[in-house]
Amino acid sequence: MFCPDCGKEVSESQAFCQHCGLKLSESVPPEPAASLREKTPWEDREQLGLLSGLLKTVKAVLFSPADFFKKMSVSGGLTDPLLFGLILGMTGCLFHYVWQASLHGVTRSFMSPEIRAASEYSMQGVGLAFLAASTPFVIIFTLFIQTGFLHMCLLMVRGAKSGYEATFRVVAYSGSPFVLMAIPFCGTLIAVIWSMVIITIGLKEAHETTGGRATVAVFLPVILCCGMTMATAVLFMGAIAASLGSMMHP
């Protein structure tokens, strides 16, 4: 037989392991390692409640991301994480629009003429309605585009061990810092930076890869595509606002 503690061969008649001293008569064979991954509080919202599940997930991602992603299940469908990402994204956008409308006089001097015009028309009547209607789609497209870029970069550095779904879940749940967009002026910047840090930690834990590979995977799209991911996100919103602007002032 083998000692359950040090793994060395021992005689069955021995009461103690002669290598590590473990008492063999009372030792219990090690249980098979159970899966450490489980549903997130958000995915378990039927038991916990909608708001409780949401808040617990946000809190866990913000303040203990390593533990959260270590335990997060890497399978189970895209719907739940997509819904979470959408809710947090909409929340962040809502705060952003409120601050943009309230502080427009302060921020307009930093905008280019085209963006200023689009911003002004998007805050009025029909423009606002179009913006509200298009925002969920922009958030969903951004989630998929960001996941696609990240997963491709992770594959390039041989860090993708858990599949596309794991990457998507990490990206979706790392939208938790978007609640910080409630802070005026610097909230968006804090949210974006914190989100990138959480994505790095999340990819490391979800794919069980090294921190170095996760970091390279996160920063490679930024280096390769710099403004492109942002450009895609503003594509639809800017397009609609600009077209409304040109319609109202031909």
Add this chain to the structure above:
Amino acid sequence: MRISFRGRHHDEIEFGLIYGGIAVLAMVALRFMPVVRLLPDCVFRGLTALPCPACGATRSAFFLSHGKWFASLSMNPLAALAFASICIYFVYSLFAYLLHFPRTMVVFSPPERLRVRTAIALLVLVNWAYLIFTLPSSS
């Protein structure tokens, strides 16, 4: 490398439909809406005065959406080929999903995967070199 065909699995994620659909929508937006005016400047170019590996990609997609294939290629060849490929793949995925075509599966051995990664990295670098030598640098 092994190419095989298989039926669609029950919970399979339709990457072709998702990403192809996004690419097609982007093409439609670029074709009919004045989006290019609103795009932010390239941060990499602003800092280094050199085009980034993706510089010209949006203009490439813009020209592609207007049917100007050679202009699209001249802006960013890799981006032009990627956009065109994704749009074609969207059409294939749509037909495969609706008409239950078998799916093409390509499996690489570990040495082949390394060669594919190396080839992709080289393609990106060659494309970047082309952009550096052909696109005007910022002052």
